[in-house]
Amino acid sequence: MRKVTLVEGDGIGPEITQSVQHILEAAGAQIEWDAHEIGLTTYEKTGTLIPQEFIDSLENNGVALKGPTTTPVGGGHRSINVSMRQLFKLYANVRPIKTIKGLPSRYENVDMIIVRENSEDLYKGIEYKVSEGVAQGIKLITAEASERIGRHAFELAQKLGRKKVTVVHKANIMKFTDGLFLESVRKVAANYTGIELDELIVDNCCMQMVTKPEQFDVIVTENLYGDILSDLAAGLIGGLGLASGANIGQKQAIFEAAHGSAPDIAGKDLANPTALLMSATAMLDHINQSDVAARIESALKKTLANPETRTKDLGGTLGCKGFTEAIISNL
Template sequence: MLARGQIARAAAVARRSYATKVASFTGQKNDKGHYTVPIIEGDGIGPEISEAVKEIYRAAKVPIDWLPVDVTPRLINGKTSIPSETIEAINKHKIALKGPLATPVGKGHVSLNLTLRRTFNLFANVRPCKSIKGYKTPYDNVDTVLIRENTEGEYSGIEHTVVPGVVQSIKLITRGASERVCRYAFEHARNTGKSKVLVVHKATVMKLGDGLFLEAALAVAKDYPDISVHTELIDNTCLKMVTDPSPYQEYVMVMPNLYGDIMSDLCSGLIGGLGLTPSGNMGVETSIFEAVHGSAPDIAGKGVANPTALLLSSVMMLQHMGLSSHADKIENAVLTTLASGPENITRDLRGSASTKHFTEQVISRL
């Protein structure tokens, strides 16, 4: 007979959700009974894969009205900003889906992705990586969940030249941001049926910075007696992950910004790359789900782009919005298409299908 905690965790697995007490969805339906979702189609292949998502959503009858928004960067008082009407739309609807963005080179702009995180205070990046049935890689049964602090660390942009040839970059760690992302990790573990949280750090060397992150995580853990907390050094995690990722199925991993950036791409590589990996950026009031791969300008307009990452990110978005039945239907259609053979998958996955053919195959399996 299952204990009460086991029953709760089993039920949580069935109702996967990225909404927690720390980051919930509060968007309202419009007059048609649909949710309005701003979509940033992105650069390069972005418009092509965004159109594939829209076609599949129309076929699946998902109650969403897409609202295209522009994030062409503007320099205002020397700082990169996005159009105010876009900020208002995303803040109003509490959600957005984003294709790949390319940052203009040599025009004084910082990363658009970083600008979006700062603008909407998207404090946690969530990256699940799960082996795709039918798409063989050297690793089997990968099933990891990584949560990355998304607002500070080495990416705070605090750096300066001390003297010519000597640059100082400052890693910013605050208790407030550390506690917030760690609390989200514990809430996410509880929501999705995980019984363990793994805090990844390098407090043996970064005694104050990573030490504060670790201290904050252990303090938050006291509020979650049903979830066990574990710690591990980042270099050890990397070694063990590429040796055998299967033990990490039990954990939700949480870590500071730079470690999370590296580790999330490492985990993506285990399942076949960024083209298969969804991602969500969670904020207290607003969340943005995105494809984290590049804009691939070399294949833009050729009709061969792979929309899988954006599709699976949109599935995460639907789960966050509480539209689980639609999420499950689309996810199953995508995964069965990926498993159906090389003639139905795009060439980046060693297949021969066009974007259009892949999209039609997904729709046929709804």
């Protein structure tokens, strides 16, 4: 039995996390949940976005499944996700993007993984108001972090039998920062002779992703570019409702859906738990329960392939509860 920190989150978070809990239990996952609150709901109750109890839980358990959370608007509040990535040193954001057989999509045979450096770049938050009407942000890139994310991408490619890693950059313009990132990944690539290194400027990469997305295997890139490209890639397969996500560090890992908390549909049984469920199967792989993950993935694909058992956002008629029951019946 593995203890896992659980965050239900805000908005639709409680509905979809409870759905995932039911499915994992039905599939036989050996998990003991350690539930905690963070986000807007917690802030309204306690005045803090990330309570110490949650921090202690994740430090002890090492793994968390997190529903979508809301950061209060204004008041100088930093993004909860950015704060947690820095707090727990979750240096790698991993976003698998794959078309689901039987589910209508703009493209076929998309199967890529975007590996995004999570700890620096413009998201480091080093910005200032220089004077009235003038602000400055500092883009921080280090060889250490760049090589680390490069190794993560190549190790993942090697583990999964992938043949190509594409490093995405803008080194033609930002010669020092992006130049350092590119050189660092090249240095790492030299140690993986069986995997091809491809190099693409970020604007060209965007065009290539919407004209021929099947050419991509593993993409490794900086924080800002990775944020943009991962959402673009989700649009290739049907949107953020089908996009799982993982934030990986040396000691802790947080698995979460890529989408937001959607407060406008909270409590209406309209939420689609697919993205969080796919994040949960990645978590199961991470904690060596891959057999359970494979059963859930098979049941999910079967459910999505049938138009009658899809959620309303995917053209079906089922709500969150009905969709959950359909997946469990397909296990």
